[in-house]
Amino acid sequence: MPITSVSCVLCGAPVEDIFHSVIWLQKFRVVYTILQNWNEARLSGIGQRRQFEDVIPLDDSVDADLPGINYEESEIGIRLMVTKFGGKYPPNPPLVPQPAWGFPFHSSCLEILSVACPIYGSCLDLQVIFDLCRSQPYKHGPLDWGHDYEGLIGPPRDIDLFCPGEEPDLALANLKTDIYTHDPLDVPELRRLFTDSIDFYVQNDASATYEMPTIYSTGGDPLTKLPTEILQMILTWMDSRDVANLRLVSPVYASLVLPDRFWFSRFWDGREFEYVFEANVTHSAGRNWRQLFQKTKLLASLPSMANRKRVWSLAHHLCDLINCRRSYNSCNGEKIRTLFEPNGAPNSDHWVTAGPTLYAPTEQYRAGARSLYERKIALGSTWKNIYVSTVKIKNRRYVSGIRIVYNNEQSTLFGYCNTDDGANVTWGEYQQLITLIGFHIAFDSKGIRGIRILSSVGELSEWMGDWYDLSQRVLVLPTHLPPQCLKGGFDALKLVSLSISNGKDTSPASPSPLHHQHSNLQETAIWHGEIPHKELSFLGPHNTLLKDYRDSLPFSLLLFGGVDGTQLPHLTRITVWVVDNTELGMYADRTHIWGLEFSFSRPVDGKASILLGQIPDEGLFNSEIYHMDLESGLGERITGLEAFYEDPTFIFGLKFYTNRGRAIEFPPSCTDQLPRDEYFSDILKPEDGIIVGIYAVLKHNDVFRSIGVAYIPSN
Ligand SMILES: [Zn+2]
Numbered sequence: 001m002p003i004t005s006v007s008c009v010l011c012g013a014p015v016e017d018i019f020h021s022v023i024w025l026q027k028f029r030v031v032y033t034i035l036q037n038w039n040e041a042r043l044s045g046i047g048q049r050r051q052f053e054d055v056i057p058l059d060d061s062v063d064a065d066l067p068g069i070n071y072e073e074s075e076i077g078i079r080l081m082v083t084k085f086g087g088k089y090p091p092n093p094p095l096v097p098q099p100a101w102g103f104p105f106h107s108s109c110l111e112i113l114s115v116a117c118p119i120y121g122s123c124l125d126l127q128v129i130f131d132l133c134r135s136q137p138y139k140h141g142p143l144d145w146g147h148d149y150e151g152l153i154g155p156p157r158d159i160d161l162f163c164p165g166e167e168p169d170l171a172l173a174n175l176k177t178d179i180y181t182h183d184p185l186d187v188p189e190l191r192r193l194f195t196d197s198i199d200f201y202v203q204n205d206a207s208a209t210y211e212m213p214t215i216y217s218t219g220g221d222p223l224t225k226l227p228t229e230i231l232q233m234i235l236t237w238m239d240s241r242d243v244a245n246l247r248l249v250s251p252v253y254a255s256l257v258l259p260d261r262f263w264f265s266r267f268w269d270g271r272e273f274e275y276v277f278e279a280n281v282t283h284s285a286g287r288n289w290r291q292l293f294q295k296t297k298l299l300a301s302l303p304s305m306a307n308r309k310r311v312w313s314l315a316h317h318l319c320d321l322i323n324c325r326r327s328y329n330s331c332n333g334e335k336i337r338t339l340f341e342p343n344g345a346p347n348s349d350h351w352v353t354a355g356p357t358l359y360a361p362t363e364q365y366r367a368g369a370r371s372l373y374e375r376k377i378a379l380g381s382t383w384k385n386i387y388v389s390t391v392k393i394k395n396r397r398y399v400s401g402i403r404i405v406y407n408n409e410q411s412t413l414f415g416y417c418n419t420d421d422g423a424n425v426t427w428g429e430y431q432q433l434i435t436l437i438g439f440h441i442a443f444d445s446k447g448i449r450g451i452r453i454l455s456s457v458g459e460l461s462e463w464m465g466d467w468y469d470l471s472q473r474v475l476v477l478p479t480h481l482p483p484q485c486l487k488g489g490f491d492a493l494k495l496v497s498l499s500i501s502n503g504k505d506t507s508p509a510s511p512s513p514l515h516h517q518h519s520n521l522q523e524t525a526i527w528h529g530e531i532p533h534k535e536l537s538f539l540g541p542h543n544t545l546l547k548d549y550r551d552s553l554p555f556s557l558l559l560f561g562g563v564d565g566t567q568l569p570h571l572t573r574i575t576v577w578v579v580d581n582t583e584l585g586m587y588a589d590r591t592h593i594w595g596l597e598f599s600f601s602r603p604v605d606g607k608a609s610i611l612l613g614q615i616p617d618e619g620l621f622n623s624e625i626y627h628m629d630l631e632s633g634l635g636e637r638i639t640g641l642e643a644f645y646e647d648p649t650f651i652f653g654l655k656f657y658t659n660r661g662r663a664i665e666f667p668p669s670c671t672d673q674l675p676r677d678e679y680f681s682d683i684l685k686p687e688d689g690i691i692v693g694i695y696a697v698l699k700h701n702d703v704f705r706s707i708g709v710a711y712i713p714s715n
Contacts, residue, residue: 001051002016002049002051003051003052004080005140005141006049006080006104007104007142008104008105008109009105009143010106010109010113010311010314010315011106011109011152011184011311011314012141012142012143012152012314013025013106013180013181015028015049015104018181019181022181024106024107024183024185025106026048027046027106027107027108028047028049028104028105028107029043029044029045029046029056029104030043030044030047030080030100030102030103031043031102031105031126031129031133032078032101032130033100033102033130034063034066034100035066035099036085036339038340038341039127041102041127041129041130041131042059042061042126043124043126044056044057044078044102045057046107047078047104054077054078054079054080055076055077055078056075056076057074057075058071058073058074058076062099062100066097066099067089067090067097067099068098068099076098076099076100077098077100078100078101079098079101080102081103081138083137083359083364083365083366084361084362084364085362086361086362087362102130103129103133103143108183109184109185109311111185112184112308112311112312112315113315113318113319115277115315116312116315116318117315117319117322117323125322128322128325128326128492129322131372131492132318132321132492132493134372135491135492135493137367138365138366139367141170142170144367146393146396146446147314147317147394149310149314150310150311151310152180152310153170156168156169158700158701161700161701162700163700163703164469164528164529164554164698165528165554165556166553166699167445169367179303179306179307179310181307182303182306182307183304184308184310184311184312185308187299187302187304187305187308189302189304189305190276190278190296190305193292194276194278194279194292221250221251221252223250223252226252231252231253231256232258232261232262235253235256235258235262235265236261236262236264236265239271240266240271240272260288260289263292263293264279264287264289266289267280267293268280273296273300275313321393321492321493325493327418328417331373331375331415331416332375332401332413332415332416332417333375333376333414333415333488334376335374335375336374336375336487337374338373338374339361339362341373344374345376347374347376349487349501351487351499351500352475352476352478352499353499354439354474354475354497354499355369355443355448355489355497355498356443356444356445356446356447356448356471356497358370358371358489358496358497367445368445368446368552369445369447369491369497370496371490371497372490372491372492373490374487374490375415375487375488375490376486377404377414377485377486378485379404379436379483380404380406380412381435381482382406382407382408383406384405384406384407384409385404385405385424386402386403386424386425386453387402387405387421387422387424388401388402388423388451388464388465389402389403389415389416389421389422389423390423391416393494396446396449396466397449397450398446398447398448398449398493398495399448399449399450399451399464399465399494399495400490400493400495401414402417402422402486403417403422415488415490416490416493423464425452425453425461425464426461426462427459427461428462435455435482436453436454436455436482437454437455437456437476437481437482437483438454438475438476438477438500439451439453439474439475439476439500440454440472440473440474440531441473441474442465442466442467442472443470443471443473444470444471445552446496447495448465448494448495448497449466450464450465450466451464451498452467454474469529470528471526471527471528471554472526472528472529472531472554473525473527474522474523474524475499476500477501479502481502483500483501483502485501485503486498486499486500487499487501521538521540522534522538525554525555526555527555527557528554528555528556528557529556532695533563535563535564536711536712537686537689537710537712538709539684539685539686539711540684540695540707541643541682541684541706541708542682553699553705555695555696555708556612556695556696556698557694557695557710558596558610558611558612558693558694560694561692562604562692563692564712565692565712567600567692568632569632570600570604570632571600571601571632572599572600572601572629572633573598573627573628573630574598574599574627574628574630574656575595575597575625575626576595576596576597576625576626576627576628576667577594577595577596577597577614577616577623577624578591578594578624578625578626578666579616579621579622579623579703580622582622583622589647591670592651592652592702592703593650593652593653593707594613594616594621594623594703595612595614595616595703596611596694596704597609597612598610612696613698613703613704614700614703626668628664628666630658631660635659636659636662637658637659637691638657638691639658639685640657640684640685640686640691640709641655641684641685641707642681642682642683642684643706643707644670644671644680644681645679646674646678648680649702649705650702650703650704650705651704651705651706652670652679653667653670653671684707684708684709686709686711686713688713688714688715689711689712689714690712690714691711692712693709693711694707694708694709694710695707695708695709696708
């Protein structure tokens with residue numbers, strides 16, 4: 001039994017005979033390469049997992065001069081699911097040099113994939129598969145494609161508690177079913193049905209294939225004019241539910257004998273038994289397809305059939321990704337030198353970048369996104385149109401490329417796009433693009449989902465791609481001058497980061513987002529949902545230990561006073577939910593602020609109150625609710641906020657200050673028992689302005705990791 005656990009890249013099931021009786025699980029092949037030969041993907045023969053090593057048959061195309069290759073032996077060691085590169089080779093002893101590395105597929109799953117990708121027959125595009133695998137993060141267990149392996153893996157148990165911008169981690173998820181143990185390729189019952197017992201029957205004997213039709217009146221049915229052959233042919237292209245509905249409303253169809261070809265078509269692509277590909281690789285002529293359909297239907301509930309259906313669907317999905325990647329000749333733009341592309345141009349510019357957290361080639365790629373290809377283009381100033389190409393991966397749309405068409409009809413391609421695709425960037429009725437200053441970028445952890453263009457007069461184009469309920473960032477140069485160059489990080493399918501530069505390597509580096517900055521947080525931070533109004537200023541915590549969480553999680557903003565402060569006279573109550581972990585007895589893990597709710601004397605946007613954070617489930621958490629009433633109608637206003645930290649990664653208490661000299665602490669007296677040197681606090685009191693909101697980094701279980709105030713400066 002191997003000491004490490006590895007899963008099949010296609011089906012997500014373990015590559016080892018975990019039950020000592022399921023042989024197919026241990027038969028695997030590897031899409032692999034040697035060292036940093038990124039563009040020389042190949043397929044191994046059947047490999048073997050041993051206790052301390054994995055091996056594949058030695059391919060004689062492998063360079064024999066490399067340390068770790070011994071032509072005296074018939075096999076070589078292989079490292080599976082590698083995501084960190086650039087180390088010394090050969091490694092220092094006692095590490096054993098193993099130049100081969102790659103991604104394992106069960107032999108059964110690979111065969112299903114080659115049937116599901118019929119265009120290439122048995123000749124799968126290994127390089128594209130290899131690049132797609134390199135684009136996905138891996139922690140342990142299955143490769144994280146962003147799907148649940150067709151129901152194999154359930155979401156993490158606490159998914160309901162996730163905060164805005166948080167995404168589930170596949171490695172924390174749980175296996176929902178054990179159907180994955182059944183061989184999806186060799187289903188004996190299917191094999192017998194389609195190869196062993198061929199039931200021939202007489203083709204023209206309609207009564208043998210279908211019960212006697214009920215006689216309906218066909219008067220008034222316009223379909224009576226169509227010949228029977230056409231009526232029958234139409235049925236073969238419809239799914240079975242639509243056929244059933246059609247037979248309910250059309251007397252002509254209700255009385256039509258369903259022909260043999262109709263039953264055969266139920267095994268075609270897109271029909272209910274598309275995954276029974278045995279039907280399409282055996283001779284169809286002379287078979288009793290209605291009977292085969294019914295017998296297949298009886299088998300459908302078998303676990304092996306359920307696994308066949310699951311793996312077929314996963315193979316189809318991967319095939320879609322392969323086709324998508326193959327529809328582009330290359331990733332367009334000037335190549336920039338990276339570990340993955342050492343022959344690119346040196347990267348000397350200073351860039352301002354927006355997008356998800358990227359993992360460098362020299363890091364373990366455990367989550368988020370990775371750039372395989374860095375591309376750069378120069379931005380001219382006389383363009384006519386900008387087109388944005390997108391790619392749909394499962395139910396999410398990502399930006400894949402940008403095409404700029406200049407006034408002289410010349411065009412520049414950036415990333416994955418062709419000369420005739422993409423959607424034209426559109427603007428409001430009165431605004432046209434004058435000069436591009438930057439972008440607003442919407443993204444999730446895996447890539448850029450949407451972009452809109454910011455013009456020099458401060459106007460924004462319509463969104464291209466997705467933007468709702470996503471993290472967003474402004475992408476502008478600190479000088480607010482038009483950028484001269486655009487740089488993208490791309491994985492095998494999509495844009496994962498976008499950068500701009502003024503084209504000179506002497507420009508000042510962009511400032512990193514600082515939580516405490518008063519003015520430009522709007523431009524330098526990641527926000528969940530819309531970018532805040534530029535009239536607002538921000539005051540946040542001073543402690544830099546929180547940086548790790550700020551890099552990947554967005555700020556969530558709640559404006560209880562409205563963007564102009566007009567709601568402030570109607571704010572009547574603040575409610576605070578606190579979860580108390582004191583009983584768990586963990587050091588520095590006593591109280592956590594979970595939810596802050598602001599209630600109004602009259603509805604604001606149809607709501608009597610608005611909430612930031614979570615309301616803890618009383619049955620699951622030891623929680624308390626506290627209130628603070630405000631005499632806002634008489635002019636009482638919040639003038640400051642103090643956040644208390646013991647562990648610097650979450651807030652254990654809060655204190656609100658008002659202009660009536662009140663200071664209310666939640667939970668009450670929360671600092672009384674603590675020595676002053678065991679906690680610190682941030683006092684957030686703008687010197688000149690009115691507080692209208694709060695913003696925070698939120699994460700499930702801790703919930704308020706940090707907090708700041710949004711205010712309107714008085715000037
Ligand atoms: Zn598999």
